[in-house]
Structure formats: C-alpha cells, structure tokens
Amino acid sequence: SSAARPRHLLSIADLTPAEFTKLVLNASAYKTAVKAAFAAGEHPPKPLHGALTGKTVALMFSKRSTRTRVSTESAVQLMSGHPMFLGKDDIQLGVNESLYDTSVVISSMTSCMIARVGAHKEVADLAAHSSVPVINALSSDFHPLQTIADFQTIHENFPSRTPTDSSLGLEGLKVAWVGDSNNVLFDLAIGCVKMGVDIAVASPQGYGIPDAMRQTILSAAEGVASPGKLTETAVPEEAIKDADILVTDTWVSMGQEAEGQKRLKAFAGYQITNELAKRGGAKPDWKFMHCLPRHPEEVDDEVFYGDKSLVFPEAENRLWAAVSALEAFVVNKGKIL
Numbered sequence: 001s002s003a004a005r006p007r008h009l010l011s012i013a014d015l016t017p018a019e020f021t022k023l024v025l026n027a028s029a030y031k032t033a034v035k036a037a038f039a040a041g042e043h044p045p046k047p048l049h050g051a052l053t054g055k056t057v058a059l060m061f062s063k064r065s066t067r068t069r070v071s072t073e074s075a076v077q078l079m080s081g082h083p084m085f086l087g088k089d090d091i092q093l094g095v096n097e098s099l100y101d102t103s104v105v106i107s108s109m110t111s112c113m114i115a116r117v118g119a120h121k122e123v124a125d126l127a128a129h130s131s132v133p134v135i136n137a138l139s140s141d142f143h144p145l146q147t148i149a150d151f152q153t154i155h156e157n158f159p160s161r162t163p164t165d166s167s168l169g170l171e172g173l174k175v176a177w178v179g180d181s182n183n184v185l186f187d188l189a190i191g192c193v194k195m196g197v198d199i200a201v202a203s204p205q206g207y208g209i210p211d212a213m214r215q216t217i218l219s220a221a222e223g224v225a226s227p228g229k230l231t232e233t234a235v236p237e238e239a240i241k242d243a244d245i246l247v248t249d250t251w252v253s254m255g256q257e258a259e260g261q262k263r264l265k266a267f268a269g270y271q272i273t274n275e276l277a278k279r280g281g282a283k284p285d286w287k288f289m290h291c292l293p294r295h296p297e298e299v300d301d302e303v304f305y306g307d308k309s310l311v312f313p314e315a316e317n318r319l320w321a322a323v324s325a326l327e328a329f330v331v332n333k334g335k336i337l
C-alpha cells in the first residue's frame, strides 16, 4: 500500500472556518515577523529560513500571471526551497500528454505542485493522481490563494476586530461585489460565508452565479454558527447599500477574450466610482479591493488610486498567503496549525 494521500488546496471550500482563520492569521504573523527580521538586517530571515530546504516546488502555469507567479516563487525562495517555474511552453500541461501522466511524473520528483489551469477539472485531475500536495493557483472556478490574501487584507484593515479559534471576528461586515461572477468571486464568497461576512453580488443578467456554484457557496454555511449571507441582484446600487468593502475584478477573464466586446457592453454601468458608491449608500468609510490585473472600465482611477483603495497591500499580501499555504500544506502536510 502507498503512503497516505496528500492534502490539497483547491478551494476555500476545502477548509474549515478554523483552518481558514489560521491560514489568514499565520500569513499576517509571517508578514510582521519577516519584515522585522529584514529590518533588523537578518538575511536570510530566520522565521522562514530552512522550512523547505532540499525541496522543489513545481510552479505549473498554463496562463499568464504577475502576482501568483512572483508571490509563490518568492515564498518558496524565502523558505529555502527551489521554485521551478514551468510555463505553458516549457511542459506538457493538458496538451500532448494526459494530466494523469504529468501528475504522476512531476509529483515523483517534487514536494508540491502549484498549478494555474483553465478548466477546474484540470487542477482536480492533477490532485487526484498526485503523491504530493497540489495548490490551485487559479482555475475556472476558484482562486484560494487570492482569498487568503483578501481576508488577510480585511483583517489588517479592520483592526478593532478580535479573532477567535474559528473566525477572524469580522462578523457583521458587508462585502459588495460589483461585476462579473467569476473564479475570484466564488472563493471570496465561500470565505465570506464561513467568516460570517455578508456578501452581495451585483452582476448583469446572464453573468450571475451558476446554480451549481451557488449551491457550493451556500453549503459553506454548514457547521458555521453565524454564516455570512449571500444575496444576488443585477442592480449595483442594491448590492452597495451599507457595504463596508466594494470589490470587483476584470470583466473579461483569461480565456474569454473572444467575448470581450460583448462583455464590455453587457457590463456598462457597473464601473465602480465614488458617485456609484454614494448613490448606492455604501458606508462612509468604505474600502476598495481588486485582485488585479485591473482595467479602468471596471473601476476608475479616482477609486483605484484613492485613499479608500487597499489594492496594493492586497497584492503584497499574496506573498504572505503563499508562505502560509506552503507551510500548512507542504511543511506541515495539511495540518493547519
């Protein structure tokens, strides 16, 4: 018989509220500790040094990436491992070779696969046949590393809240997602439900949450004492009412370029601006978040570069989210301590 199956991170749905809370708090704690170590002239920084010595992490990307590639590669480096970047022209990933063969072979030589794929089934297939942990670096359905960084950002910017063992203490906050119902939204919504944060989604008719995904998001409430509520509308102002955090993403995700023009038309009126926030009745001290890359059609410069925007700390937090996930899934073999 073979060794115990590794634990994978394919979606925030894979985590209990306590585990998700831990991943976020660990990310935030490493950020503080490693920055302090660097500031004290500690090179390499003791808090992470040696965690992945002698280990190779395969970074398998079939799509472009700035943040996910730089954060995961830097995280492995900070932990003394070897990040092996494998772009779509470097290896066979879903082309010319089965994902079964790719998974068995790469997992026989490395300690982790971090994979960015098209259809979610591709990363699920890699995980099903891998002898090492697989971390989803964005699929058609989910983006768990982004959601960890997003909740770290919320945790760090609503500092009066006190975390417990099973939640970040963010209950009562409201997130408004105005834009496309996509991969980034789905894991964010699951995180909100688990953390007791209400999430209102405004998407144009035809661009809402698919039924099966809605079931997945709603089932994140199981076993949660006071789960966040999901509401859906096609009216941005309705979603924005009393929101603490306004969030959006591109209207044209990677792979949807052919429908780009049609999408830009469908999303007219969905651009996040200060006027929209005011008209919708967002809380006076609302904050703005976006996973990036950003285009001006979904949020104007005034909001994106304004004092309500958390987008650059949010992007930086991708590094600490990657560190936290690698520690939990590779160093601690899926025990989230």
Ligand code: CP
Pocket (backbone or CB within 6 Å): 064, 065, 066, 067, 068, 069, 138, 146, 291, 292, 293
């Ligand atoms: N937010 C995010 O995943 O960005 P990249 O596509 O640049 O990795």
Ligand code: NVA
Pocket (backbone or CB within 6 Å): 138, 182, 183, 184, 249, 250, 252, 253, 254, 291, 292, 293
């Ligand atoms: N929804 C976007 C996110 C990129 C980080 C995409 O899938 O292209």
